[in-house]
Amino acid sequence: MHFSPAFILSSLPFLVAAMPTPQTQTGITIPLAKRSSAFRADGTVDRTALRASIKSSVTKIQRGFATYERNTGAAHPLAKAVKPIQKRATQGGITLTDDAQELWYGTISVGTPAKKFTVDFDTGSSDLFLPGPSCRSSCSSHAVYSPNTSSTAKDRGQTFSLSYGDGSTVSGEQYTDTVAIAGLTATGQALGVAATYSTGFQSSQFPADGLMGMAFKSISDYNANPFFQTLIANNAVSESAFSFKLSQSGAQLYLGGADTSQYTGDFTFVPVDQEGYWQVTMDGASVKSKQVVGGRSAIIDTGTTLIVGDSQSIASAYSSISSAQDNGDGTYSIDCSASPDITLTFSGQEFSIDPSTFILANGDGTCIGGLSYDDRIASEFWIVGDVFLQNVYTHFDVGNGQVGFAKLA
Known part of the structure; x- marks a missing residue:
């Protein structure tokens, strides 16, 4: 299936066989920055944060299983393989937190006129959210998205609430607006405008302004197309695929195929x-x-x-x-x-x-x-x-439904 431009985020190596490799270079390279709460500034691991990040990963997957069942009416096939989440659960004295453990973040623009934001690109979730104008101290130092100042913003008339393992949440109102990355534009993109950011999303823990999920609609809390699927629907990418290179230097995201270099x-x-x-x-x-x-x-x-x-x-x-x-x-x-x-x-x-x-x-x-x-x-x-x-x-x-x-x- 083919559409128009592309986008690149690199930080993963994988070998290819079985099917032809994409050869045409039609995408745009977007540099990524990395931040991990599990590591100190000197590169050594923070074991307390590392233990919390393990719990956070499983909690995120479990939350997606629940959303999948709500959206599709059927239990996810792997849902039975995870024990129920216990709020404020602890192990070894470590309380579960919503600390965003692994961040690969870059810049997007939202609204008309467009305003720039940084977002974490996450293939383990499906929704885009940003801090809104009513989000107070927990959103300080983040760029704020104000739908009232965008001529293309539309209120979906729905709220959202993303809960985490310690019982905290990111919550607010759902809107649609124009979202673009390096000239690739998704119109009518669903996004959450947060009225509440819990502590794990404060700027000291989470340097990006918001998060952009890159999985599938069936685990979207908004039950709406994720950003990349909206690009496909808008005929904005030449190939319905994206790629990551996640190295410590030169990390990139490529939208619309793969960067052959x-x-x-x-x-x-x-x-x-x-x-x-x-x-x-x-x-x-x-x-x-x-x-x-x-x-x-x-x-x-x-x-x-x-x-x-x-x-x-x-x-x-x-x-x-x-x-x-x-x-x-x-x-x-x-x-x-x-x-x-x-x-x-x-x-x-x-x-x-x-x-x-x-x-x-x-x-x-x-x-x-x-x-x-x-x-x-x-x-x-x-x-x-x-x-x-x-x-x-x-x-x-x-x-083509493949990795x-x-x-x-």
Whole structure:
């Protein structure tokens, strides 16, 4: 399926096979900045924030399952694989928070006349929200979107409320307006105008003004097309796909295809099993070429810091790493000098996780491994986040319902 321009966000390497690689360069490259609450300014991991981020990822996925059922009238196939969320739940003395753990953010413009905002691009959710004029102290230092000053804004006559694991919320009114990125324009885009930002979205924790979800309509709290699907409906992109490169330097988002300068070889494509999340089948995980975890679903999420799975399969993976020790809080300690040689396999192709992205320094001479667990998750799926995605170029193909991974250039 073909439409018009494109947009680029790069920070993932994935290999391609099975289907032809996009060759025509018709998109626009948008640089991304990174902020992770799980890391300190010196690059060492904040273990308290890391534990909270694991819980936050699972809570976000669970919230999407509930939204999916509300929008479609049917339970999401993976919903039974997650235990119910308990408000104010704790583990190891750590209260769940809505801290936005992994941020890959860039600039958009909204309204007429257009005003610029920064947003976190998140493939693990589907809605766009920004702080509104009635959002007081928790929105301070963020750019505020005022629908009354935009001639193209329309009130949808509906509210929204996004709840998080600690019982806090982002809530407000729903509108539609013109939203553009680097000349790609979505008209009539649904967005939330927040009257309340909880503490995790204060500027000290969340430097972007708002969040733009890039999954599917079925998990939209507004039950409306996400931004990229609106671009497709507006014939604004030449190809109904977008791609991410999520490296520490030169991170980009590409809307409308793939940036051929950012990857080598062909893509390995994996079909989306269930539209909602970018949910695909992972063949398994290996350590030193030995498979330690078998096939299961994988949700590809740019908004998750680590790889999160069930405790049993994560224990199986670490059993082949001699220095690994379970910390009892969802994380494992690992020797800082280890070279675990971990790979994830999709559509028969193995993709390596470099030790530099897998081994996270605590700053005290100890290190944490990039595989983590949450006891609310059963064995049916993993959440595959930044620890893996920094190692591949990732192509999210909306039109053909598939994800492609390629080697980074």
